[in-house]
Amino acid sequence: MLQHELQKWFGFDSFKPGQQAIIEHVLNGKDTLGILPTGSGKSLCYQLPTYIKQKPTLIISPLISLMDDQVMQLKLHGEHYVSCIHSGLDENEKQQNMQLLKHSRFIFLSPEFLLQPHNFKLIQNLDLGLIVLDEAHCLSEWGYDFRPHYALVGKIIDHFPEANVLALTATAPPYLTSDLNQMLNKNFIIVKTTMNRENISLTHKNFEDDHAKLKWLLPLLEHSGPTIIYVSSKKMCLNLAKAIYQYGFLTGIYHGDLTYQERHTVQHQFINNEIPIIVATSAFGMGINKKDIRTIIHFHLTTSPSNYMQEIGRAGRDGAYSQAISLFQPDDSYLLETLLFADVITEEDVNTFELGMFLPPEKIEILEVLFSYYSIKQLRHIFATAFQRKKQGYHRMLGYKQLDQCRRAYMVEFFGEELSEKPNHCCDNDSELIDINIVNRKKVKRKMDYNEKLQNLFK
Numbered sequence: 001m002l003q004h005e006l007q008k009w010f011g012f013d014s015f016k017p018g019q020q021a022i023i024e025h026v027l028n029g030k031d032t033l034g035i036l037p038t039g040s041g042k043s044l045c046y047q048l049p050t051y052i053k054q055k056p057t058l059i060i061s062p063l064i065s066l067m068d069d070q071v072m073q074l075k076l077h078g079e080h081y082v083s084c085i086h087s088g089l090d091e092n093e094k095q096q097n098m099q100l101l102k103h104s105r106f107i108f109l110s111p112e113f114l115l116q117p118h119n120f121k122l123i124q125n126l127d128l129g130l131i132v133l134d135e136a137h138c139l140s141e142w143g144y145d146f147r148p149h150y151a152l153v154g155k156i157i158d159h160f161p162e163a164n165v166l167a168l169t170a171t172a173p174p175y176l177t178s179d180l181n182q183m184l185n186k187n188f189i190i191v192k193t194t195m196n197r198e199n200i201s202l203t204h205k206n207f208e209d210d211h212a213k214l215k216w217l218l219p220l221l222e223h224s225g226p227t228i229i230y231v232s233s234k235k236m237c238l239n240l241a242k243a244i245y246q247y248g249f250l251t252g253i254y255h256g257d258l259t260y261q262e263r264h265t266v267q268h269q270f271i272n273n274e275i276p277i278i279v280a281t282s283a284f285g286m287g288i289n290k291k292d293i294r295t296i297i298h299f300h301l302t303t304s305p306s307n308y309m310q311e312i313g314r315a316g317r318d319g320a321y322s323q324a325i326s327l328f329q330p331d332d333s334y335l336l337e338t339l340l341f342a343d344v345i346t347e348e349d350v351n352t353f354e355l356g357m358f359l360p361p362e363k364i365e366i367l368e369v370l371f372s373y374y375s376i377k378q379l380r381h382i383f384a385t386a387f388q389r390k391k392q393g394y395h396r397m398l399g400y401k402q403l404d405q406c407r408r409a410y411m412v413e414f415f416g417e418e419l420s421e422k423p424n425h426c427c428d429n430d431s432e433l434i435d436i437n438i439v440n441r442k443k444v445k446r447k448m449d450y451n452e453k454l455q456n457l458f459k
């Protein structure tokens with residue numbers, strides 16, 4: 001029966017692992033958390049029920065690129081009734097989408113947009129059948145961090161008691177389920193396959209300094225295929241891109257300060273193989289539907305296993321062999337700790353906030369949003385827990401860089417998984433790894449000034 005619907009709406013013969021179970025729960029009206037690896041067809045888990053239920057679905061999504069990608073996929077599939085509103089649209093497009101909204105099957109919006117009362121009016125009377133939280137890990141990872149509106153999506157969900165919730169993610173830290181249950185006052189049924197991506201090999205390398213990292217990295221890029229290099233600061237993003245460019249490769253940069261248009265251009269050039277390498281901060285990659293990314297380099301380690309798994313997961317969506325390589329040098333600890341703890345809200349900050357004393361405006365902004373929903377006591381508890389989790393995740397990553405056992409087992413263990421079978425090319429600690437050998441052609445011929453070239457990239 002479901003198979004028949006799958007064939008009818010999508011032309012696929014069978015479900016991928018996990019899909020059918022999730023869809024059955026959704027159709028039975030259950031709130032469901034689906035944890036399936038990247039590329040395993042999570043979108044279909046809400047698309048098929050939408051067609052079957054014949055009611056509109058709201059998809060709450062954290063990133064513009066993610067929305068754009070899914071909207072494009074739906075349109076390619078022939079779906080006209082899709083609307084999506086975000087800050088990257090011009091006024092005209094926004095108006096068009098607002099008009100479309102009441103007739104849409106699929107509605108893509110961000111939490112920030114939805115939580116503004118005049119925007120909420122646009123959807124409050126819709127007869128939603130399903131609410132999807134895409135990349136649901138963002139709820140507990142960002143909700144109390146830099147996007148507090150994420151922690152308030154419960155307000156939206158409460159308004160639609162008839163709609164059940166489908167939370168989807170590829171990365172579920174052990175506390176995600178209880179966070180979701182608590183934040184949304186639900187009792188999620190979990191469907192989980194695995195977070196392990198067998199086709200991605202894991203390697204870590206320690207160096208003396210950045211110079212040594214670079215000396216090792218540049219020759220590797222000659223045959224690493226489509227590659228993303230993650231760095232932890234905008235400054236490093238620019239410097240590294242410059243070094244790679246000088247070495248002869250066209251390189252894109254991607255960080256939070258680029259405009260929507262600039263990001264869009266870089267993404268497209270990468271997807272269309274016009275540039276083989278992108279140097280990016282963690283803002284890049286979610287929702288990039290490029291299936292043949294072969295190499296993910298972490299020039300700086302991430303501060304948590306969740307981020308690491310999320311970022312390397314962008315490689316090898318086509319199932320072919322791919323590699324994830326992280327680099328470390330002693331000064332990086334300082335960088336990572338600054339990144340992790342500099343702007344963190346502590347229990348003391350909550351006390352200061354309660355007393356109305358001085359706090360940096362960014363912190364006040366976050367606390368004010370959260371205070372509209374949570375009590376001071378709850379906030380104290382929330383931030384104390386968040387701090388502990390950050391420390392825990394960071395320590396796990398510090399362990400990763402000096403590990404002498406299987407890296408894969410170590411990683412998935414953090415998420416409560418046990419590795420049943422190891423792939424042939426598992427990690428540098430316990431297998432012979434094969435080199436990726438996909439040549440990245442050197443394209444920079446005429447000596448152009450770097451800034452000039454970057455300008456061209458964005459045209």
Ligand code: ADP
Pocket residue numbers: 012013014015016019036037038039040041042043044
């Ligand atoms: P995810 O969100 O889990 O990373 P997507 O939803 O983007 O994955 O789906 C990845 C690809 O798998 C898409 O091209 C989609 O059309 C395809 N796909 C989804 N379900 C099936 C299926 N049952 N059979 C074949 N292909 C599928």
Ligand code: MG
Pocket residue numbers: 042043
């Ligand atoms: Mg997806």
